[in-house]
Amino acid sequence: MKLDPAAQQRLLQLADLERRIAAGGDAPQQTEEDKELAKLTERRNRAQRSAASAKLAVTDMEAEILRIQEDERRLRARERDDKRQLTAETDKEKRRDLEHDRYAAKSRIADLMGELMECHNEVHALRGNYDRQVQDLQELEKKVAEAEAAAGAAPAPEDPSARVDELREGLDAEVLAAYDSRRAENNVGVARFNGRSCSGCYMVLPAADRSRIAAAPADELPECPNCGTYLVRGVA
Ligand SMILES: [Zn+2]
Structure with a gap:
């Protein structure tokens, strides 16, 4: 030809x-701006999920701390009660039971104090992690908003x-x-x-x-x- x-x-x-x-x-071709926006939106959505689970981890740990503190209060009341009863109790066997119970309460309180310290350290780390995730998320929100503006301003694909x-x-x-x-x-x-x-x-x-x-x-x-x-x- x-x-x-x-x-x-x-x-x-x-x-x-x-x-x-x-x-x-x-298929309608995406502009570079659309692709960038889709990529950033996906990253933003991942950051949202990640921040939500970081928040959940903090909340769980705070609930755990409250539970330990509640147990501690109960045990201290029991220990004080044993101590008060011991000042009046004369029966040998009952005194032995009270002393045993007081000892058990004290020992459990000591364990709880150890657990509480660990939990405090952990919640501190978890809160730091959550703060970082929120910061990442905010930065991505800003980038998504900018990408949306850029995609809106870009000419439609041919x-x-x-x-x-x-x-x-x-x-x-x-x-x-x-x-x-x-x-x-x-x-x-x-x-x-x-x-x-x-x-x-x-x-x-x-x-x-x-x-x-x-x-x-x-x-x-x-x-x-x-x-x-x-x-x-x-x-x-
Ligand atoms: Zn050929």
Whole structure:
């Protein structure tokens, strides 16, 4: 097929675009700003979940501390009560029971004090972690807001089918007919020849075919001997 080199490039653009669309690439393309926004939103959502679970860990530990303090109060009251009863009690056996109970309460209080100290250390660390998570979250909220503004200001992505129409309008009817008919046969129609292989079937062509294609006039579209695709040479 005869075609001037500029029109060849245009036809190649059309063929490449239609192949992309046929391969499922015709979904509305996201702008870079949209992609950035989606990425930041995802990070922000992760940070939100992370901050929520950090908050929960703090709340749980605070509840644990209250429980220990409540146990401690109860045990101290029991210990005081044992002590008070011992001042009046004269029965030997009852005194022994009271002393035993007082000892058990004191020993349990000592254990609780150890637990309480650990919990205080832990809640301190958990609160520090929560504060950091909140700070991260606030920074991400700010970035998301900025990305939203940028995405809103960005031009809408190009509609690929509008570009197809535009490319087709710039090409002769018989050229399009030849391309469409070849494309109906092999799903490609027109592809780039990179000097070694056909970009339609990806076959590396034998040396003789390569030199025949290279030697064809610039306004000629040679065909791939393997798949029949029209080959466009040169750089876009
Ligand atoms: Zn081919």
